[in-house]
Amino acid sequence: MSPTDLAVLSMALFVIGAVCSAVLARDRIRCGYIAFVFVLAAAAAASTAGVRVFLNGPAADAPLLRIADLGASLTVHVDYLSALFLIVVALIATVTTLFSIRYLEAHPQESALRYYPMLLLFFGGVVGVVCTWDMLFFIVFWEFMTLASYFLVVYHRDDAVALRAGLKYFIVTHVATACLIAAVIILYVHGGRSFSFEAMRVGVTNLAVHAPGLLHVVLGLLFVGFATKAGIFPFGDWLPDAYPAAPAPVTAAFSGTMTKLGIYGLVRVFFQFLPVYDTCLVWGAILAAFGTLSIAIGTLTALAQDDSKRLLSFSVVGQMGYILLGVGLGVYFRPLVPALAALAVVGGLFHMVNDACYKSCLFLSAGAVEHRTGTRDLNLIGGLAGLMPLTAVAAIFASLAISGIPPFSGFASKWLLYHAAFMGGKTAPFTLVLGLIAMFVAIATLALFLKFVTITFFGKLRTPDPKRELREVPLSMVLPQGVLAVLCVVFGVAPMLAAKPVYAGIAGMLTGGEIPGFAAVFGSGSAGLALNTGVGIQGAWMPWPILIALAATAALAYVIYRAGDAEVLVSPVWYCGEEHTDEETAYLAHSLYRPFKDMLRVRIGPYETEGIYPRLPRLRAPGFGWLRRLFDFDQWAYYPFIRWGARLVGRFSETHSGIAQLYLLWMVIGTVAAVAVLLWLGGS
Amino acid sequence: MTTVIGASIQIGLVLLLGPLLEGLMRTLVRARIHSRQGPPILQPFYDIFKLLVKADVQPTTSWIYALPPVLCMATILTASLLVPVFGQAVLGDYGDAILFIYLMTASVVAIVLAGAMSASTYAFLGLAREIMMMLTVEPVLIIWLVTAALSAGSLNLSDMAAWNLEHGPSVSMIIAGLAVLLAIQAQVGKLPFDIAEADQEIMGGPFIELSGPKLAMFEWALWAKQFVFVAMLVQIFAPWPAVAAALAGSVALGYAVSVLLLLAKVLVVVVLVALIDAVNPRLRIEQAMLYFVSIIFLAAIGLAFAIVGI
Numbered sequence: 001m002s003p004t005d006l007a008v009l010s011m012a013l014f015v016i017g018a019v020c021s022a023v024l025a026r027d028r029i030r031c032g033y034i035a036f037v038f039v040l041a042a043a044a045a046a047s048t049a050g051v052r053v054f055l056n057g058p059a060a061d062a063p064l065l066r067i068a069d070l071g072a073s074l075t076v077h078v079d080y081l082s083a084l085f086l087i088v089v090a091l092i093a094t095v096t097t098l099f100s101i102r103y104l105e106a107h108p109q110e111s112a113l114r115y116y117p118m119l120l121l122f123f124g125g126v127v128g129v130v131c132t133w134d135m136l137f138f139i140v141f142w143e144f145m146t147l148a149s150y151f152l153v154v155y156h157r158d159d160a161v162a163l164r165a166g167l168k169y170f171i172v173t174h175v176a177t178a179c180l181i182a183a184v185i186i187l188y189v190h191g192g193r194s195f196s197f198e199a200m201r202v203g204v205t206n207l208a209v210h211a212p213g214l215l216h217v218v219l220g221l222l223f224v225g226f227a228t229k230a231g232i233f234p235f236g237d238w239l240p241d242a243y244p245a246a247p248a249p250v251t252a253a254f255s256g257t258m259t260k261l262g263i264y265g266l267v268r269v270f271f272q273f274l275p276v277y278d279t280c281l282v283w284g285a286i287l288a289a290f291g292t293l294s295i296a297i298g299t300l301t302a303l304a305q306d307d308s309k310r311l312l313s314f315s316v317v318g319q320m321g322y323i324l325l326g327v328g329l330g331v332y333f334r335p336l337v338p339a340l341a342a343l344a345v346v347g348g349l350f351h352m353v354n355d356a357c358y359k360s361c362l363f364l365s366a367g368a369v370e371h372r373t374g375t376r377d378l379n380l381i382g383g384l385a386g387l388m389p390l391t392a393v394a395a396i397f398a399s400l401a402i403s404g405i406p407p408f409s410g411f412a413s414k415w416l417l418y419h420a421a422f423m424g425g426k427t428a429p430f431t432l433v434l435g436l437i438a439m440f441v442a443i444a445t446l447a448l449f450l451k452f453v454t455i456t457f458f459g460k461l462r463t464p465d466p467k468r469e470l471r472e473v474p475l476s477m478v479l480p481q482g483v484l485a486v487l488c489v490v491f492g493v494a495p496m497l498a499a500k501p502v503y504a505g506i507a508g509m510l511t512g513g514e515i516p517g518f519a520a521v522f523g524s525g526s527a528g529l530a531l532n533t534g535v536g537i538q539g540a541w542m543p544w545p546i547l548i549a550l551a552a553t554a555a556l557a558y559v560i561y562r563a564g565d566a567e568v569l570v571s572p573v574w575y576c577g578e579e580h581t582d583e584e585t586a587y588l589a590h591s592l593y594r595p596f597k598d599m600l601r602v603r604i605g606p607y608e609t610e611g612i613y614p615r616l617p618r619l620r621a622p623g624f625g626w627l628r629r630l631f632d633f634d635q636w637a638y639y640p641f642i643r644w645g646a647r648l649v650g651r652f653s654e655t656h657s658g659i660a661q662l663y664l665l666w667m668v669i670g671t672v673a674a675v676a677v678l679l680w681l682g683g684s
Numbered sequence: 685m686t687t688v689i690g691a692s693i694q695i696g697l698v699l700l701l702g703p704l705l706e707g708l709m710r711t712l713v714r715a716r717i718h719s720r721q722g723p724p725i726l727q728p729f730y731d732i733f734k735l736l737v738k739a740d741v742q743p744t745t746s747w748i749y750a751l752p753p754v755l756c757m758a759t760i761l762t763a764s765l766l767v768p769v770f771g772q773a774v775l776g777d778y779g780d781a782i783l784f785i786y787l788m789t790a791s792v793v794a795i796v797l798a799g800a801m802s803a804s805t806y807a808f809l810g811l812a813r814e815i816m817m818m819l820t821v822e823p824v825l826i827i828w829l830v831t832a833a834l835s836a837g838s839l840n841l842s843d844m845a846a847w848n849l850e851h852g853p854s855v856s857m858i859i860a861g862l863a864v865l866l867a868i869q870a871q872v873g874k875l876p877f878d879i880a881e882a883d884q885e886i887m888g889g890p891f892i893e894l895s896g897p898k899l900a901m902f903e904w905a906l907w908a909k910q911f912v913f914v915a916m917l918v919q920i921f922a923p924w925p926a927v928a929a930a931l932a933g934s935v936a937l938g939y940a941v942s943v944l945l946l947l948a949k950v951l952v953v954v955v956l957v958a959l960i961d962a963v964n965p966r967l968r969i970e971q972a973m974l975y976f977v978s979i980i981f982l983a984a985i986g987l988a989f990a991i992v993g994i
Binding site: 386405406411418422426429432439443447450458459460528535538539542545546549550551554557560562563565566569570571573574575586587591593594595596598599 | 695741743745753754755758761762775780782787790793801802804805815816818819822823826827838893898900973974991
């Protein structure tokens with residue numbers, strides 16, 4: 001079977017699996033296993049397609065469906081970039097579905113019918129998005145994925161917060177899709193009335209020549225559309241609300257696949273559609289600037305979060321910023337220094353692959369902790385490492401990877417980004433500033449994940465419900481975390497393994513303005529990366545010699561450590577001899593980094609932010625107040641009448657004061673008045 | 685083979701000179717300022733030997749507690765192999781300035797994990813301070829290395845040193861070097877910035893529960909870190925005179941002369957560190973952070989000079 005057939009097979013398996021799991025949804029465990037079998041088969045097909053493309057070159061196929069009047073055709077085309085995403089999606093789909101099987105036990109009130117079919121349709125949509133070669137069907141699959149993901153966000157239907165987050169997600173992503181559609185229609189008109197990617201490219205080229213202003217509008221619409229999905233600040237404002245609302249494996253699937261598709265779209269637009277042109281400078285700078293903004297605001301806001309999934313969600317915003325920074329610098333340097341462009345965009349997409357691994361792993365770990373303790377509040381938990389050792393190890397590996405500690409994977413990809421930003425400083429000093437911010441925030445990321453790890457897994461054992469049985473999660477929940485954690489190490493010690501496919505993905509879709517060959521920029525050795533952007537070797541990352549040095553020095557240190565043959569004594573923690581309760585000696589997540597968080601507070605007049613994340617005051621729809629008032633009969637007809645009547649009656653009631661002398665006075669006055677009237681009548 | 689010999693010599697030097705410098709500073713600088721006699725110069729070694737044989741107290745018998753001290757020492761010794769002493773550093777072909785920064789950061793991570801494993805409130809208080817200090821001090825270090833990298837056009841540490849050697853002191857490097865000099869106190873955990881350990885206040889912070897060999901390893905690692913860090917500073921910032929070029933013919937002699945020169949330069953900086961340490965009281969964490977924010981601005985000015993090329 002050709003790669004395109006395999007991709008279609010994968011999509012079909014996802015859809016069939018969705019139907020089968022819907023039919024058999026009564027027994028949730030059995031339904032989970034059936035869904036997993038289908039996902040496994042579909043993932044095998046998708047990853048085989050991806051691997052075969054990398055081995056034998058890209059494959060195009062005859063269109064499956066043609067709408068001639070519209071100029072649209074459902075063409076499945078797997079090029080290197082699609083292949084890269086297919087492999088990532090296959091991996092994430094498998095591990096998250098496997099994790100779901102036992103995770104859903106914790107929510108017996110929710111039906112599996114609303115889970116597995118939606119999850120499988122979602123993955124089917126994702127595969128469709130990365131394989132199609134036609135913008136109309138791209139948007140169809142995009143919507144398919146978005147709708148399925150909406151139902152997954154609102155899985156907990158009794159949770160008002162989840163429902164509100166789902167509504168926000170629904171509205172925001174559809175505005176974004178509207179932007180995409182508008183941009184695509186403009187390109188359709190200017191590109192020879194076809195929706196194929198080639199026509200999009202022609203459309204962009206035509207606009208660049210004839211209507212540069214309109215081109216900026218189109219690129220802006222596409223950027224907003226894709227950046228919203230990618231969770232880039234400020235467009236991705238839905239993300240920190242919607243991610244925590246969804247079940248943990250779904251959040252892991254979102255962060256591993258759906259947010260990455262925003263980057264996929266941006267790479268297609270800015271590397272495939274956009275020719276090398278001055279426009280690259282403008283949009284490259286814009287992309288990189290938004291990426292850096294996202295890095296800083298996402299990560300620094302995450303520092304202040306005490307909800308584990310909310311903390312991770314803000315950190316998604318930050319990590320997507322790194323990827324966008326890489327893509328943006330790549331676009332920027334394409335007309336100036338192609339070697340730097342290669343460095344930046346490979347760094348960005350390499351980071352995307354890594355992020356899919358460690359961020360999904362972290363969401364799964366947070367889910368595993370939630371599964372056992374029943375809470376996501378970091379203030380209520382602690383010291384779980386002894387009871388959940390495998391989850392702890394996976395979370396620590398993923399945390400070190402996301403913080404960029406060598407030799408884990410995050411180091412290699414961030415290292416490429418820093419090199420691109422710092423070496424680009426000679427050409428464009430602003431990249432230097434962006435690189436510095438990115439590198440500073442990388443340390444904040446470390447602080448963030450040390451908080452997550454130390455609070456959750458170290459310290460005193462704390463749990464909100466002492467009656468719950470705390471132990472390691474079952475194998476089907478450990479295995480997914482383990483696979484992802486191992487990948488965090490593999491891509492760190494063998495960066496070539498990911499950098500080469502990523503490079504192929506970028507280089508394979510450029511037409512005009514090619515970037516230099518892989519060996520010229522990243523070095524030809526197989527041990528690691530030795531960068532050269534035309535000025536000689538400017539820095540190297542060879543994991544193996546460094547690892548050997550680390551191992552040797554660690555062995556030496558251990559020999560010294562044991563040299564005195566000191567005996568090991570076991571003793572409880574010492575609190576300076578004071579009487580204490582567990583409550584008094586617990587160090588809460590909330591207290592960590594208080595002085596630093598205070599430094600980050602922004603106060604403008606009466607308006608104060610949570611960390612540095614801007615929160616808009618709640619807005620009311622203006623202009624329709626009079627309509628509401630017109631139909632509010634109570635307000636303008638009934639209540640005024642009643643109030644007037646009551647006031648009138650009140651006047652009378654005042655005369656009934658309960659004082660006998662007053663009544664007598666009234667009677668005297670009345671008698672006098674009656675006599676006077678009678679006399680007056682009689683007198684006439 | 686020469687690589688292994690060079691690495692062994694360098695690691696041996698770091699392990700010996702770290703405690704020795706500390707002992708020298710205690711007796712010759714701090715005790716002198718305090719008008720007291722001070723301990724013997726070899727006291728840090730006596731401390732280490734004593735601690736290595738003392739009982740190793742830990743919350744449970746798990747082997748995992750041995751990991752942080754060993755890793756802390758390993759990261760610092762590996763980082764020391766990136767310091768260009770004579771020509772290219774031992775690991776210079778395999779790592780660069782960014783790796784150096786991250787290895788230094790990894791040593792802090794080991795300290796934080798050691799503190800977190802001990803489950804003491806004081807340890808958590810100390811590790812939170814440790815990380816906050818890292819958050820504000822590390823940018824200075826980053827900006828300094830980027831300033832050098834921008835001038836040299838390379839993030840390779842020996843290229844940076846070579847560029848400085850060739851082009852002499854530039855305005856940008858002087859400003860950035862000054863900023864690092866002001867930040868060095870916090871990097872090596874000396875007064876007025878030993879806020880994370882703060883012995884009199886939170887009883888050693890992350891180290892409160894450590895005893896015996898663990899404490900020995902961490903103390904030794906921190907002395908080694910001070911030496912490595914200062915050595916890196918002087919080798920990049922002040923690589924003069926040009927020993928490598930003058931003595932290219934004889935590697936052994938050149939290496940020996942380079943090491944002696946390096947020691948002399950390190951000694952000057954370390955005396956400065958010890959002086960500041962001896963005459964300053966400890967700052968509070970928020971005072972320290974504000975101080976470093978202004979240092980970051982100073983370093984950024986240096987970077988601006990580097991961008992315009994002076």
